[in-house]
Amino acid sequence: MKTLLGVAAIGAAAALGLASVTLAAGAHLPPWGFDLAGRDTAVSPGTDFYEYADGTYVKNLTIPADRSRFGSFDALQAAAEDRVHKLLDAVAADKDATGERAKVGAFYRAFMNEGRADQLGARPLAADLARIRAADTKSAIARLMGHAPDTVFSSFFDVDIGGDAKDPDHYAVYMGQAGLGLPNRDYYLDPAFATQKAKYEAYVAQMLHLVGWPDADAQAQAIVATETDIAKVSWTRAQQRDPVATYNPMTPAELAASAPGFDWAAFFEGAGIGGEGRVVVAEKSALPQIAAVFAATPVKTLQAWQAFHAADAAAPFLSKPFVDADFEFRNKTLNGQQELRARWKRGVALLNGYMGEAVGKLYVAEYFPPASKAAMEALVGNIKTALAARIQRVTWMSDETKAKAEQKLGMLTVKIGYPVKWRDYSALKIDEDDLFGDVEHASAFEWRRKLSRLHQPVDRTEWHLTPQTVNAYYNPTVNEIVFPAAILQPPFFDPAADPAVNYGAIGAVIGHEMTHGFDDGGRHFDGTGRLTDWWTPDDDAKFVAETRRLGAQYSAFEPIAGAHVKGDQTMGENIADLGGLLLALDAYHASLGGRPAPVIDGLTGDQRLFLGFAQIWRSAIRPDALRRQLVSDVHSPEVDRVNGTIRNVDAWYAAWNIKPGDPLYVSPEDRVRIW
Numbered sequence: 001m002k003t004l005l006g007v008a009a010i011g012a013a014a015a016l017g018l019a020s021v022t023l024a025a026g027a028h029l030p031p032w033g034f035d036l037a038g039r040d041t042a043v044s045p046g047t048d049f050y051e052y053a054d055g056t057y058v059k060n061l062t063i064p065a066d067r068s069r070f071g072s073f074d075a076l077q078a079a080a081e082d083r084v085h086k087l088l089d090a091v092a093a094d095k096d097a098t099g100e101r102a103k104v105g106a107f108y109r110a111f112m113n114e115g116r117a118d119q120l121g122a123r124p125l126a127a128d129l130a131r132i133r134a135a136d137t138k139s140a141i142a143r144l145m146g147h148a149p150d151t152v153f154s155s156f157f158d159v160d161i162g163g164d165a166k167d168p169d170h171y172a173v174y175m176g177q178a179g180l181g182l183p184n185r186d187y188y189l190d191p192a193f194a195t196q197k198a199k200y201e202a203y204v205a206q207m208l209h210l211v212g213w214p215d216a217d218a219q220a221q222a223i224v225a226t227e228t229d230i231a232k233v234s235w236t237r238a239q240q241r242d243p244v245a246t247y248n249p250m251t252p253a254e255l256a257a258s259a260p261g262f263d264w265a266a267f268f269e270g271a272g273i274g275g276e277g278r279v280v281v282a283e284k285s286a287l288p289q290i291a292a293v294f295a296a297t298p299v300k301t302l303q304a305w306q307a308f309h310a311a312d313a314a315a316p317f318l319s320k321p322f323v324d325a326d327f328e329f330r331n332k333t334l335n336g337q338q339e340l341r342a343r344w345k346r347g348v349a350l351l352n353g354y355m356g357e358a359v360g361k362l363y364v365a366e367y368f369p370p371a372s373k374a375a376m377e378a379l380v381g382n383i384k385t386a387l388a389a390r391i392q393r394v395t396w397m398s399d400e401t402k403a404k405a406e407q408k409l410g411m412l413t414v415k416i417g418y419p420v421k422w423r424d425y426s427a428l429k430i431d432e433d434d435l436f437g438d439v440e441h442a443s444a445f446e447w448r449r450k451l452s453r454l455h456q457p458v459d460r461t462e463w464h465l466t467p468q469t470v471n472a473y474y475n476p477t478v479n480e481i482v483f484p485a486a487i488l489q490p491p492f493f494d495p496a497a498d499p500a501v502n503y504g505a506i507g508a509v510i511g512h513e514m515t516h517g518f519d520d521g522g523r524h525f526d527g528t529g530r531l532t533d534w535w536t537p538d539d540d541a542k543f544v545a546e547t548r549r550l551g552a553q554y555s556a557f558e559p560i561a562g563a564h565v566k567g568d569q570t571m572g573e574n575i576a577d578l579g580g581l582l583l584a585l586d587a588y589h590a591s592l593g594g595r596p597a598p599v600i601d602g603l604t605g606d607q608r609l610f611l612g613f614a615q616i617w618r619s620a621i622r623p624d625a626l627r628r629q630l631v632s633d634v635h636s637p638e639v640d641r642v643n644g645t646i647r648n649v650d651a652w653y654a655a656w657n658i659k660p661g662d663p664l665y666v667s668p669e670d671r672v673r674i675w
């Protein structure tokens, strides 16, 4: 789980596993970019704006059996998936393909050869299991854990290489907590997840049986008990969001002294960073306690733990019993998904994951009109102007901090569509008869790419999402906002739609990403991407007080009886949603150039903007997936992203004539005003 260097993306879909359905690709929504028939006009806007704007669409929505959720993001992702499917079919059938194209084709053919995977059974995993059996000392196991990034092995500690938050021109080695097979510590500790935890233990046993591991049932019990001990000392998702608390540089010797009971030297050698003099530790108090769990766990249990995790990671690439077991637990039990996705859809996900930029190059050549880039650049410019004006206008911030905020905004980098420099896959070996080997080679290839960057200047051209991903992100260590090609389609962005709808949709998305630079996490970084405190103590206190009020509003939301939104865990996203919508409104108003907005179908410009905003969040989600999102995702549920945001915006009250007594009404003095 890569949470250390996490970029702030707008959507949760990617975190919940992508699936697919066949829908028209990026269909234009009549008559002016908003689906009027999708409203539920029996509900008044002040009662439930999400229902009013999206209710009929959501009511008529059936989540496809092979998905755990469906909505605006997912419909576009499904369309992108269909496009990639066509591209991969063509490449895989191309007998004359050479170089990177030939590799993409071979990798896809390797995955689609289901017969061969079934024939091989558990055999592809045999060499890895032999390595685990041979690792019969604690040091040998620590060394195997060091190989987690470049194999199917797992580790109690996460290691990654990314931009150094306090030296943003260079890379650093990051260390963090890991070791859990369930999505989050809450699954081990919260009685609400007791069923999932029991099924997890059964799944661990099933996987160990499938690979013929001795004493599978007893070991499964020991493995889950060990992971529960790790969960107890792990930081919460909310704590992990704190960029200051998670930046703890030390030498490997200092780490070893602070976290005894684990052979750190063997671990670092395994990871290929034995000579490094400095690591940045994220969950500082958790690592010593996880090392203590390691020290207290018998070698036999640690070996079984590693064997289970290797089988779990390899399962999608092995024979049917592995694939089915993996689906039953990971997709059905944890996400409520009813059916295994078609093999080609899983093949698309595999190629997007391991050769994503090679696929992306094919995708943009076919599906990204150059005009979209120019139109987006203009929109980004308008939103940026709006944020600069907001920074000047806010009353709680001193002139001193305002000047620095403006400076940071001025240094923001914007990336649209696809990378200027594509990843080079020439060193990646692909054999169409060896699917599992290909996956291992691709993991090792990726880790070598990261290792080779240590002590090199940061590559500011890098992208953390592929062009065919429906999402967007802000990356604080390079102070940039990034919009992949696949999100630049209706209902997010449609050059033919009413500008009010575009501002409410992609305009709010742009504003969302831009304000991430100034949310409770992003504000700790300056314009160069350096983690540094540039706020006066007084401004800092005022900002924190205002965000606490926002957190209290969201913590009151209870999407499932007894399960609330976590206001601290979702804080950055909620701040960005609010900021994004305000900036979209400002920029839309400025775009009118003093002329009144036209009225269309009886709706004013501001009304259409709010509808465009609500439309991008319309969706349905299965209860298990929602429960998972509430404890492990930094994004609030979609209904709260709409209703929780608009009720803090004065213009929404004016646009819809919302009055005291309306359920969504918040009195002016209680509205949260950050930007």
Ligand SMILES: [Zn+2]
Pocket: 008, 009, 010, 011, 512, 513, 516, 572, 573, 576
């Ligand atoms: Zn976000």
